[in-house]
Amino acid sequence: MSARLTRRFEALARAGRAGLVTFVTAGDPDYETGLEIVRALPQAGADVIELGMPFTDPMADGPAIQEAGCRALDAGMTLARVLDLAAAFRAGDADTPVVLMGYINPILAMGLETFTARAAAAGVDGLIVVDMPPEEDAPLRRAASAQGLHLIRLATPTTDDDRLVRVLDGASGFLYYVSVAGVTGSKSAAGADIDAAVARLRRQTDLPIAVGFGIRTAEQAGAVARSADAAVVGSAIVNVVKAHLGRPDLVDAVSRFVADLSAGVRAARKEHS
């Protein structure tokens, strides 16, 4: 398995802080700008990069990420170009883990084996495929595993303890906890609920736990970072992209926002310790 993810979470644990997982849609608003954005993320404070693979019908995403996908597709992005972008990023950054996030259909169109092989070659570390529950992901898991890619599983507020066993069976890399029942960019969970959920998950797994959905501000990221191993921010970053479309300060604006989030995450446990 790709060691970057594991190393990164170990390093965070040693540093006594949670990580910041930043999601952007690959190639939003276009390949070149998208690559610049991604390249700037580690410097801005991102610990793990989630790269969205655009899909025409992103049924688990809210408007922000839907629109980001449309922008990327309109600009000519394909799954192959997403892998190109990941490879281009990896060429300049050997350490920051990259996780691809998306839907299964474009992957099937490329072929599971081809896709996982090319992803691994591009320096990708893990995969999150939101419409592949454990019941359906065995073929993908086998293909990913053969290439050393983590297939990251998701748990949600509706995943009860019985079901969690199934979710964790075969999970690797980290566990992605979707903190609210909803699509990306919708409502936010209360901090206490997140703490309780993380505590419940930790009783059943030693995997790092990243918490996402509904985290929009440094403060919210910080609240998550108190208990979770990482806070995932997506729609809020994508909204910054949208707000700066066509402007020369787009990449800077994203960086500044990520830096702010990062500060929130880094301050979280200090405040409370």
Next chain:
Amino acid sequence: MSARLTRRFEALARAGRAGLVTFVTAGDPDYETGLEIVRALPQAGADVIELGMPFTDPMADGPAIQEAGCRALDAGMTLARVLDLAAAFRAGDADTPVVLMGYINPILAMGLETFTARAAAAGVDGLIVVDMPPEEDAPLRRAASAQGLHLIRLATPTTDDDRLVRVLDGASGFLYYVSVAGVTGSKSAAGADIDAAVARLRRQTDLPIAVGFGIRTAEQAGAVARSADAAVVGSAIVNVVKAHLGRPDLVDAVSRFVADLSAGVRAARKEHS
């Protein structure tokens, strides 16, 4: 029974010519003008006057007479005012027969006895009620008869010989032959068809035969006048009223048109004799 109708047809027979029956809607376009029109008709050559009793739903009439009825109703005509108009005419003309033509509902609203009594008092000679076939007209016939009013029956191209017996049973005044299947003012019958129809009717009745529907010109009136005892013209006269609405020469125009029709009727048998 009112003798005026009989006397008039006898006089026409002695003169060796057919009569001209002129229809106007009573009170079209208003009571005063309507009365002037009617008063001018005998002088213009009308031998019998048919006075239309306006009704909201004249189902046997075409657009010309429908509209004339609307004009009269809009100007405040009622059945009682129709009788007033007839009486006013009769005050100045003791000889020209007047026949009321219309639908049964306003008559029922006034009451059969009241209506027939008031019509007789107004100097009316006969009644034509288009929606009262022989099957239904017994009560009206009794009331009319009690007041000496002729109830004039209609025969049509669809009235076969068997049915004609029924139509003629109780007919009085004259027989009104509707020369075409249709509403007033529609298509015209061919002269030869009318001659044949009149001949057929004469085999079964000695009543004078007036032919109407579709007669628009002096020439057509003349063609009918060759075989029939009278030609009835209605829509064509009403159209002259409509064409001169609001003009000072309205009454003159109607008179001139009726004079023209009368000339056609008077010339008919001369040309062929």
Next chain:
Amino acid sequence: GHFADYGGRYVAETLMPLILEVERAYEAATRDPAFQAEFDDLLTHYVGRPSPLYFAERLTEHLGGAKIYFKRDEVNFTGAHKINNVVGQILLARRMGKTRIIAETGAGQHGVATATVAARFGLSCTVFMGAVDMARQRSNVHRMTLLGADIRPVHSGNATLKDAMNEALRHWVAEVDDTFYVIGTVAGPHPYPAMVRDFQSVIGREVREQILDREGRLPDSLVACIGGGSNAMGLFHPFLDEPTVRCRAVEAAGRGVDTGEHAASLTRGRPGVLHGNKTYLLQDADGQIIEPYSISAGLDYPGVGPEHAWLRDQGRVEYVHATDQAALDAFQLCARTEGILPALEPAHALAHVAEWAPTLPADHLMVMNLCGRGDKDMDTVVEALGLTAGEAKR
């Protein structure tokens, strides 16, 4: 008359021979089992009869009185009871060798039914429709057009149902040889009122069988809306000899029977003659016909079938009325409790049910004729309720 002093054949002489021929042909048809068999077959396989008798459970609970059943003639093919009669008359027209069909229509349901069955038998079809009704029932105009009917807009009078019937009669006079006039209600010259009643009586016959099957006894009351009166007559007729069955017909009170803007001929009219029959009519003191008014195009008629006039005078049927507003309220009540969008015509019947049922005991069995579906009235209702489609219920 054919119903005491009511009914009759008050038509122009030109039509009389044909009217008498229709009567003879109809009488022969009623004695011919093959005619009845063909009628029944078409009702079953073409129209989709029997229509359901449906226990309106939630409405019954909501009103808290009589147990209410709906006779669901709205699920008939073409969406109303009208087609029962049209099938019968067009089979008769075929027997008579007629090749052209004409009809009048108000709401368009009778016109659609006639255009439908005429197309089914390859007969030419002309439908007379008031220009005002064409505007307010546009979807039905489209349906008739696509069925190949020639639609003649009528501009005379108020340009509604009465005027369409005048124009159909005028047209028929000119085309007596090859044309059959399919009248849409239990009105017009004899034999139409009796013939249409007979064809529509399938409704009541089915109800009788269905309620005996479901409840083991006859209903205590029947309720139907009444414009011309064919759906009411169809429901009531097979029960008229059952003295325990109360019958109520609901007229359109428009803006109120005392406002002058209504279509309640039996409530506010007097006997007279129109469209070939003697019956109760909305008319002024001079015998001129008063233009009726109702939100429902199908009830917007100044007369009523002559047999209803007779049943009124006898007291066998009670004639009540409901306003536009009561009908709209009932429409919504039906939509929200039963998920059924009634036509505005039976919404009038339902308005009376909503008033009457709560005063009756729970063991009172009431059957209402839900004689047409509301699809044709969507624009009218949405406008009347001031709704914006798709955004109303946020």
Next chain:
Amino acid sequence: GHFADYGGRYVAETLMPLILEVERAYEAATRDPAFQAEFDDLLTHYVGRPSPLYFAERLTEHLGGAKIYFKRDEVNFTGAHKINNVVGQILLARRMGKTRIIAETGAGQHGVATATVAARFGLSCTVFMGAVDMARQRSNVHRMTLLGADIRPVHSGNATLKDAMNEALRHWVAEVDDTFYVIGTVAGPHPYPAMVRDFQSVIGREVREQILDREGRLPDSLVACIGGGSNAMGLFHPFLDEPTVRCRAVEAAGRGVDTGEHAASLTRGRPGVLHGNKTYLLQDADGQIIEPYSISAGLDYPGVGPEHAWLRDQGRVEYVHATDQAALDAFQLCARTEGILPALEPAHALAHVAEWAPTLPADHLMVMNLCGRGDKDMDTVVEALGLTAGEAKR
């Protein structure tokens, strides 16, 4: 998958527990005679089943080949086969204690059926509908509004059925506790494809009984249109084990399957995953979904039920296609020969019947599923044919 490699439950983890709960509840319901009894009772008295099996005599004569029967699901209450499935799913939702119903809709028939049955049971109802479809199926938007449904316009994508389904799934994820998603066709995550098929199989079971009663033998062929495929599956399923019964499903070829503007997923698609199931999809080389096109809103979908994908690969059902123009021609043919205005969806089936039937002998029994009425499509057809309502046939 649940149909060889097709089907499955490709949904977000948030939905999985609920999807599994639906499956358990559905399995329990199928074993509960009370559930089946309530389903049957509603189909009989509320929906008006059985729908007629009608011998299309004039169409058969006109085409001069196979003897054609129409299964008349267009006379169902609400005007299409959709309500069969909705009744079943809403009864299931009630069993599960759900109080809110959501649905997606394309042509609006499924949305209307869902709004209807939800109102019948007093359940809150939200319908997702593409903004483009809302504009072209306005009358159905009105119907849903009046039934009290909350209609959510969907602007994403092409703003048609696919997008409405995306949005319904997104909404469901956020409202898993009290909400039941009534899917309108044999697609979506398991158990929907099987469940919808089972509920719609009443169509084929009735046909089997009716044709045996009328003809004394099974049909030789069955024809149905296919978008998602629920009406086709409902007709075919009870006959799939009868090797002598040929089944043909007709996809929407739009402007032609080689133009790129069509909705023929089985003809021109490849297997993939969308909306929770693996099936044939219209997609580009990159696996992006291609926006479908059809004149018929109900067929305008880039996928198809997974069981159809399996039946295609097996060769048990033949999948053919018909263009917009062929459907419009068939619409007119049906109107003029049988007086029936089909929805544009079954007009596609009829287009194939018009092509196939003349090549078959007179003793070939063909049953076509006339699964919806055309009323909703009047504006579209009038415009497509360039007709002016009421003046077209002068």
